Amino acid sequence: MADKPVYEEASIDGQPPKLASIPASDTTVWADASPLLQAACAGLRDGELIHGDNFNLFAAMSALEIMDPKMDSGIVCTYYSIDEAIENGAAPIPISLDSTIDVRCTIDIMDHLLACEAAWHKGHSLAQTVFSCIYLLRLDRTAPHALLHSYCRIIRATCKAVVSVVSDARTHEEEDLFTMTYGLPLNGDGDDKCLSILNAVEETISRQLRACKATSSKRRLPEDLEPLQSNPNLEEGFCKALLCRLRFRKHFFHVLSCMKRPQGRGLESARKHIASCLTELESILKSADFLRSCFDESCEGDIDDKTTASGFEPIGFDAMLNSRLSAPTPPRAIKILSWKKAVEYFVKLLHDLDVICSYSLDPHLESLLRFVVQFQKSQPDLVARSHLQLLLVQDGKLYGRDPFFAVINKAAALPEATKNHDIQKNESFLQLGMLVMNLLKILCTNAAWQRRKLGKFLQDWRVIYVQLELAFRNEYGEVSSSSNDENTCMKIFQHILLWVEEQTYWIAFRFLILGFELELYSTGEYCMVYWYLYAVLIKLTEKTHLMMAVSHDNAKRKGKKKKDSPKDLARESRIPPAVLFLQCYICLAEGLSMMLAALRNEIPVFHSPSPFNTEHEKFVQHFELLQRACIPDHVSYPSYKESTTHARFSTLAMYNYFKDAQRIAKEVKSSFSNDPERLAELRKLEQ
Amino acid sequence: MEQEVGESLIQLGNSDGSNSSSSDPVTRVRKLLFRRMLVGIKDGRFFLGTFHCLDKQGNIILQDTIEYRSTRRSSPCPMEQRCLGLVLIPSSCQNSCHVDCSVEEQLSLLKV
Numbered sequence: 001m002a003d004k005p006v007y008e009e010a011s012i013d014g015q016p017p018k019l020a021s022i023p024a025s026d027t028t029v030w031a032d033a034s035p036l037l038q039a040a041c042a043g044l045r046d047g048e049l050i051h052g053d054n055f056n057l058f059a060a061m062s063a064l065e066i067m068d069p070k071m072d073s074g075i076v077c078t079y080y081s082i083d084e085a086i087e088n089g090a091a092p093i094p095i096s097l098d099s100t101i102d103v104r105c106t107i108d109i110m111d112h113l114l115a116c117e118a119a120w121h122k123g124h125s126l127a128q129t130v131f132s133c134i135y136l137l138r139l140d141r142t143a144p145h146a147l148l149h150s151y152c153r154i155i156r157a158t159c160k161a162v163v164s165v166v167s168d169a170r171t172h173e174e175e176d177l178f179t180m181t182y183g184l185p186l187n188g189d190g191d192d193k194c195l196s197i198l199n200a201v202e203e204t205i206s207r208q209l210r211a212c213k214a215t216s217s218k219r220r221l222p223e224d225l226e227p228l229q230s231n232p233n234l235e236e237g238f239c240k241a242l243l244c245r246l247r248f249r250k251h252f253f254h255v256l257s258c259m260k261r262p263q264g265r266g267l268e269s270a271r272k273h274i275a276s277c278l279t280e281l282e283s284i285l286k287s288a289d290f291l292r293s294c295f296d297e298s299c300e301g302d303i304d305d306k307t308t309a310s311g312f313e314p315i316g317f318d319a320m321l322n323s324r325l326s327a328p329t330p331p332r333a334i335k336i337l338s339w340k341k342a343v344e345y346f347v348k349l350l351h352d353l354d355v356i357c358s359y360s361l362d363p364h365l366e367s368l369l370r371f372v373v374q375f376q377k378s379q380p381d382l383v384a385r386s387h388l389q390l391l392l393v394q395d396g397k398l399y400g401r402d403p404f405f406a407v408i409n410k411a412a413a414l415p416e417a418t419k420n421h422d423i424q425k426n427e428s429f430l431q432l433g434m435l436v437m438n439l440l441k442i443l444c445t446n447a448a449w450q451r452r453k454l455g456k457f458l459q460d461w462r463v464i465y466v467q468l469e470l471a472f473r474n475e476y477g478e479v480s481s482s483s484n485d486e487n488t489c490m491k492i493f494q495h496i497l498l499w500v501e502e503q504t505y506w507i508a509f510r511f512l513i514l515g516f517e518l519e520l521y522s523t524g525e526y527c528m529v530y531w532y533l534y535a536v537l538i539k540l541t542e543k544t545h546l547m548m549a550v551s552h553d554n555a556k557r558k559g560k561k562k563k564d565s566p567k568d569l570a571r572e573s574r575i576p577p578a579v580l581f582l583q584c585y586i587c588l589a590e591g592l593s594m595m596l597a598a599l600r601n602e603i604p605v606f607h608s609p610s611p612f613n614t615e616h617e618k619f620v621q622h623f624e625l626l627q628r629a630c631i632p633d634h635v636s637y638p639s640y641k642e643s644t645t646h647a648r649f650s651t652l653a654m655y656n657y658f659k660d661a662q663r664i665a666k667e668v669k670s671s672f673s674n675d676p677e678r679l680a681e682l683r684k685l686e687q
Numbered sequence: 688m689e690q691e692v693g694e695s696l697i698q699l700g701n702s703d704g705s706n707s708s709s710s711d712p713v714t715r716v717r718k719l720l721f722r723r724m725l726v727g728i729k730d731g732r733f734f735l736g737t738f739h740c741l742d743k744q745g746n747i748i749l750q751d752t753i754e755y756r757s758t759r760r761s762s763p764c765p766m767e768q769r770c771l772g773l774v775l776i777p778s779s780c781q782n783s784c785h786v787d788c789s790v791e792e793q794l795s796l797l798k799v
Binding site: 028029030031032033034036037038039040041042043044045046047048049050051052055059060062063064065066067074075080081083084 | 732
């Protein structure tokens with residue numbers, strides 16, 4: 001047939017040259033199927049598809065739609081590739097032949113990078129934020145431009161440090177985009193020297209600043225130094241603007257390096273660098289006025305939305321260029337933070353890091369837990385929380401220094417001597433150590449993740465309690481005349497069992513309280529939540545009181561030799577303040593619960609059943625995890641119903657709840673005089 | 688010219704009904720399922736994948752797709768590629784569509 005050669009010609013000539021570079025295979029060619037497909041489309045009925053047996057409409061819905069900007073990360077925009085962009089002048093070196101404009105543009109790039117970095121910290125991908133900078137993507141190109149080069153180097157080193165902290169802490173499960181660095185040039189040769197390079201540049205600019213100040217005061221300097229840029233009126237402003245930005249970078253890098261040192265050895269130095277960072281950030285903010293006013297051209301648009309201090313758009317950024325590097329997952333449209341918001345973010349981050357650095361590494365678990373809870377109240381972001389977690393849990397030890405069994409030993413009010421007891425090698429005790437470690441890690445995550453994990457965690461604590469109890473009963477079921485060592489073991493078991501119970505109720509309490517912070521309860525459900533809180537708190541108080549009594553016993557035994565002063569005796573017979581504090585909470589919870597129940601019972605307006613779930617179902621939904629872990633025992637929907645159906649306004653007892661709470665609060669205030677956080681909480685309670 | 692050849696081939700196939708049992712285009716396209724297909728789109732990229740689905744509007748779904756793109760506007764240039772999985776290529780952005788087949792098959796399949 002004559003068709004064969006015709007076809008071959010057609011297939012070679014008709015195809016664009018590019019197609020020829022995608023080989024079909026050795027024995028096959030590409031044949032144009034479009035006419036056939038068109039004919040087939042014409043022949044199909046409406047809604048009819050041509051598909052094979054393995055076709056699944058539901059699965060097909062997950063196909064990436066090409067040319068849809070939300071799904072197609074490879075859409076060709078301005079440039080086909082980074083190299084093409086560079087060839088076309090998207091990232092010129094030097095940025096401008098006019099040194100004044102060059103300097104201003106460099107500052108714009110620095111500011112935009114800060115905004116990108118803040119956006120990245122907030123949870124976007126590195127590729128779309130910091131590495132949308134073409135200069136960063138081809139860092140070696142910037143070598144002739146000392147200022148830009150040193151700045152890019154330190155940015156790269158800083159990003160790498162932050163990625164490693166968050167990866168080590170593994171809190172990035174919450175924000176999965178943070179550590180994605182496929183194909184991004186994060187590892188650079190000689191980045192460890194980035195500080196010295198930066199110092200050199202800083203030194204030069206400092207001398208230029210001195211020189212221009214000297215000129216203005218008519219003094220002569222022996223050095224023959226080239227000025228930073230060509231306009232002498234602007235020299236001082238530009239030098240200052242640059243210096244504070246460079247210094248901020250330097251100190252921030254130092255903060256990260258110091259905080260990384262094991263066992264919290266670098267915390268004090270970190271604090272000094274944090275203070276310097278905050279000072280430099282203030283200077284950076286002040287420089288904005290100068291930068292905006294130094295050029296005649298005014299920038300359009302709202303200055304507050306801009307990502308640079310000067311308001312001009314930065315040169316050399318293109319987020320689409322390496323969107324292909326951020327994996328085939330669909331690209332999310334992101335908005336880079338405004339420059340002002342970026343600075344605010346870093347100020348907050350530094351304050352959060354400062355709180356961490358000023359922590360005294362208290363070996364008492366109870367105070368540590370309170371510290372973490374308090375810290376979380378300021379809603380720290382991912383980077384700060386990762387740092388906290390790494391400080392707390394290192395090398396399987398608390399602060400990298402105290403083995404967890406010793407920590408539990410102390411928390412369970414056992415004497416110092418038992419912390420090295422062999423019993424810690426027992427499987428259950430090893431697991432208990434792991435549980436405490438995981439608890440600390442969970443408490444460092446964000447509120448939503450934390451609550452979810454804590455709910456599931458309750459089951460683990462319950463199981464370990466049962467295991468320990470079983471082991472205890474197996475070994476010491478019959479209490480006979482035991483040797484000294486067995487006595488110690490028994491005591492260890494008893495203390496730890498009690499402590500595990502206390503911890504479990506504490507976790508349950510946190511779980512319920514977090515529900516308030518996350519606004520998970522509707523107002524109609526407050527009554528049952530407070531009621532459950534009340535039930536949990538009663539148990540918690542009971543266990544705490546028992547623990548305190550036990551530790552008091554120990555103290556008493558220790559101090560037997562000393563003469564007991566009457567004050568000591570009086571103190572022992574009183575209820576310890578921590579327990580009273582909890583009792584305050586109990587009164588409040590009970591009072592609120594009863595008040596809400598009474599409101600619901602007396603005033604029909606408050607009792608509006610929802611068309612969706614019944615109250616019983618809601619009860620189960622909220623407290624299922626707690627019930628599964630039997631926390632507390634014998635607490636269920638019927639008992640809730642029982643206690644609340646008869647609540648009435650007329651019950652004066654209700655007012656007594658709040659009065660009791662106030663009274664106890666006053667008593668407790670005196671004992672907590674050196675604990676400002678508890679005082680603040682008490683004041684809130686009183687209101 | 689390619690278009691004419693293609694169309695004439697379809698007509699040939701239609702008139703020559705006795706040579707094949709199924710001569711309508713829909714059945715013929717069904718035979719192309721699971722074959723490697725190369726779709727070019729308007730911004731210059733190419734998608735190579737297994738032909739999975741076609742609808743009346745001409746939208747194509749490919750499986751195990753690889754995206755090819757050139758790194759420069761001008762050719763010749765090296766091509767970059769990456770794997771995408773299941774993709775839907777709307778008919779509005781399609782530029783070309785080729786199927787991988789042997790030289791002999793070229794005639795029989797696309798004709799028949």
